[in-house]
Amino acid sequence: MAEKVKKRNKEVKEGFMQGVMTIMFSQILIKILGLVYTIYLTNREGFGDIGNGITAGAYQIYALLLTISSIGVPNAISKLVSERIAVGDHKGANRIFKIAFATFALIGLIGSLMLFFGAHAIANQWLQVPEAEMTLVALSPAVFFVAIASVMRGYFNGRQTLTVTARSQTLEQVFKTLLTIIIVEIIAIISNLSTEWMAAGANLATALSTFLGFGYLYLYYKSIRKDVAKEIKSSTNYKYERVKEIVKKILLVSIPIALTAIMSSLNKNIDSFTVVRCLKQTGMTETEATAQYGILGWKVDTLTSLPLSINVAFATALVPAISAAKAKKDKKTIQKRTSFSLLTSMLIGLPCTVGMMVFAQPILTLLFPNANEGALVLQISALTIIFTILDQTINGVLQGYGKLKTPTIALGIGVIAKLILNLILIPIPSIGINGAAIASVVCHGLAFAISIIAVMRCIKLNLTFTKFILKPLIATAIMGICSYFIYSILIGIITGSMATIISIVIAVILYVIAVIVLKIFTKEELYMIPYGTKICKILEKIKIY
Secondary structure (H helix, E strand, O other): OHHHHHHHHHHHHHHHHHHHHHHHHHHHHHHHHHHHHHHHHHHOOOOHHHHHHHHHHHHHHHHHHHHHHOOOHHHHHHHHHHHHHHOOOHHHHHHHHHHHHHHHHHHHHHHHHHHHHOHHHHHHHHHOOHHHHHHHHHHHHHHHHHHHHHHHHHHHHHOOOHHHHHHHHHHHHHHHHHHHHHHHHHHHHHOOOOHHHHHHHHHHHHHHHHHHHHHHHHHHHHHOHHHHHHHHHOOOOOOOOOHHHHHHHHHHHHHHHHHHHHHHHHHHHHHHHHHHHHHHOOOOOHHHHHHHHHHHHHHHHHHHHHHHHHHHHHHHHHHHHHHHHHHOOOHHHHHHHHHHHHHHHHHHHHHHHHHHHHOHHHHHHHHOOOOOOOHHHHHHHOHHHHHHHHHHHHHHHHHHHOOOHHHHHHHHHHHHHHHHHHHHHOOOOOOOOHHHHHHHHHHHHHHHHHHHHHHHHHOOOOOOHHHHHHHHHHHHHHHHHHHHHHHHHHOOOOOHHHHHHHHHHHHHHHHHHHHHHOOOOOHHHHHHOOOHHHHHHHHHHOOOO
């Protein structure tokens, strides 16, 4: 009996980490592909930072409507479905999925129509960037397709088939990258390098790719319908609920999660509403102000969001895992997974923050040789990485645990602080666009502080100051100092681009070695990492563990 329990625990642990790694690799690939088309657009003649400013403003409005119609849905459906499956109620889980699909198809359709018919007013009155009108029109169909795709992803996540979600998102980004380049090139030739129409073409590619991503999910669902039918027949503990009750339950879970995402979207929209306006007060022209916003809202935002792709896997996998563990009253599993995920998030976020601060200008020069402005903005914005990554994981824990309002309240307080600081700092000529970056750091710092206090009140974390803060700081300091020293030597010998690439590679290697030598992970935690058993054996042979 004891061996069976041990085997079951091992399978659950491996399933959790397998899901984490699947999403992690998928998100890394997605962000790399996103960086590819960002590099292409920024360096494309006729596009540059001005084109980024037009695209970013329109995209943030789209993201806000998208948040209302679909963000929160995957985690909400995932939570409710995993809870039903955990007690054997496959019929109830499938019913939740079908009702959610119909509900959010309607919400998504309304969102698309609002964006399509409201494009003129939004571009001219809200953004004060008239050129953004066509980009909003081009994006409008995407709201509908993302809304229904989000329901399907939530259902598959709740069934612990995270690979399906990862594949659909990866395929969507592959299509987005290819279509962006193809469509923008065609429009550039036809329109004689019209920045406005090229920006609209880039966002049309986004709309088309969301349709293709949904297509993959639909085909997969059709392929497993027979298996789902068998599961429904073998259901136990089925409890009939009226459609109205299920919709209410879905909304009660999804709305608080969506509100958190809405706050995050508002955080970005605060910049889209205030940056150009406030920069004009410093004497800048509209074109100059739009270019400055393009640096912050597209180039810098793309770079600082890259590390989140590595960590988002923990937040995604934690919701159904902790929901299922809570349904079984398994406090030990909740504690272990929360502590391990937070430690790993710290080890991901800290070096990314420091690395981007140290190599801000070399990275911009490497990736955007034709538009490499914005080093100071990137250095300041890099501080948001560590707070956002940790908050991302904490939100996954809180949502899975049922504390749905806390992340919303925490980020809401941060967003209010951001708005106030934007209005105060950006109009100061000596601060300008840097004020928006400073405000974002304060926003995410406040949100993290409130959320971590909430988690510590309901879950006993197995993290000490030495393990969670001191050792990661030492490892990061070793990485930062050594890699910058190497870069300083190489820059006088080889080209700047090669010096940057070599220094970053060496930084990663040094950091991994420092983490191992400092024994930040225990043996038990190493076993939770894929191939952890083999890694542990090697470390034991060289007498590190």
